[in-house]
Amino acid sequence: MGSSPHFPDASPSPAHGLPRPSTPAGRDGLAALLARPEKAVIALDFDGTLAEIVPDPEQARAHPGAAPALARLAPRVGHVAVVTGRPAGVAVRYGGFAGVDGLAHLVVLGHYGSERWDAISGTVNTPAPHPGVAAVRAELPGYLDRFGAWHGTWIEEKGQAVAVHTRRAEDPAAAFEALREPLATLAARHGLVLEPGRMVLELRPPGMDKGVALAEYIREVGAESVLYAGDDLGDLPAYAAVEKLRSDGLAGVLVCSGSTEVSELADRADLLLAGPDAVVSFLASLADALSG
Known part of the structure; x- marks a missing residue:
């Protein structure tokens, strides 16, 4: 994650009262x-x-x-x-x-x-569900059990994907980083990709x-x-x-x-x-x- 961005007050467009893009x-x-x-x-x-x-x-x-x-x-x-x-x-x-x-x-x-x-x-x-999603869904709870950093995380069922949230963990950022590589390995093994987000790691079909x-x-x-x-x-x-x-x-x-x-x-x-x-x-x- 990068440093916190600064969000200045956007200058309005005189013609429309809209914020003015900076570029x-x-x-x-x-x-x-x-x-x-x-x-x-x-x-x-x-x-x-x-x-x-x-x-x-x-x-x-x-x-x-x-x-x-x-x-x-x-x-x-x-x-x-x-x-x-x-x-x-x-x-x-x-x-x-x-x-x-x-x-x-x-x-x-x-x-x-x-x-x-x-x-x-x-x-x-x-579309029809990717078979890897069902396989990951079945394997994920036991897979997370192997990693001490998973406590407090939460699995979200998304139909065409499965996501692991770390926002409710004791140390969300540490749990996110600890699980990132293992979940990427799990995703690849079942033909999926790992999509990181804001304290969430999503396993979903490629393409x-x-x-x-x-x-x-x-x-x-x-x-x-x-x-x-x-x-x-x-x-x-x-x-x-x-x-x-x-x-x-x-x-x-x-x-x-x-x-x-x-x-x-x-x-x-x-x-x-x-x-x-x-x-x-x-x-x-x-x-x-x-x-x-």
Whole structure:
């Protein structure tokens, strides 16, 4: 983990009252989005971006203003997507997205894009489970028993993946580091990959990440600009995808939802926002700017 990033007060854009990206590429991306919102994608991580990080992931819920802000914004832009490592249906429930007026075209790309929920049909399309996930699920409790650092950790069943959380351990960072290599070995033995995050180690099938999911979705809808907001290591592939798309001529804005645990995103972001509350305020301001 890097040092704690600093999240300064973003200077507002005089024209729109929006926070001003700190980089030329970010300012160009925001300008393109505002000029042709019908060709834009707004893509957002869930945990840490729309919802606060909490010790028990099952208790996570979207910021109370998230769904209303998205409902105001969605009719004014081409596409809105939530891109998350959670199962798509779980993100829909915890986000309160189903049946909300204004979110008729929301898409949730769950399990790093291997699942998809859309508000129009209200259904989740999901692939067959990877056999390695079932094998890891059966082996994991006994496997953790071999390591003294595991006490206080918690296993989260995610359908297409399994995660080990260390946030409730006596020393979360020490437990995270002690388990990282053994869990990587276990994942590889069953044909899975290990995805580290904010005090969580997720074992999941290879081949999909947020960057792949985001790039495929942007190509599918024919977007000309994209804004992506995230907070964790799992969002770095999405950042890389936006950076690649920018090099190919597509306009993009990278937003970091503030974290004192992860600095890698802040170092690459165009716009730093101090957590879900600030993200929701930004989405509401963006809706205001597009309604004029």
